Amino acid sequence: MALCKHCHKPIVGKRLYHELCKTEARRQWAKRRNGTKKPRWNGWTAYGLPQPEEELVFHPTRKWRLDWGWPAWKLGVEQDGGLFIRGRHSRGAGRLGDYEKARAAIVLGWRVGRFSPQEIRAGSAAMWV
16 A cells, blocks of 8 residues: 655555645645755754754855855855756856856855765764864
8 A cells, every 4th residue: 555745644546645745746846946945854963063053155256155155164065966867067068157156166265065865864074074
């Protein structure tokens, strides 16, 4: 028996959602697409680190952001998602933009670690930080 991907209650057949859950799932998806962010991993304190700032703007004139950053230490973490599906971080133009951003961070005195989502969730990124 399958479980609804939204409410996790049993459903009959090959559907992924109950009909009411399908509309709610679409509504939530639309919110994310319209700028409301989905929750991010927030386990840095479990590894003895202070809570970082999320989406930290580090450049004085550009709107570049680090996924997580500790301004007092000028230390940042970048999550490179979509590595296996030809996402932004693995295509040519995206890579060139990442290189430019990384060079600017170095010039401004920031140390930035780049990690995959799997490394961040597993905690190995926190061990490097």
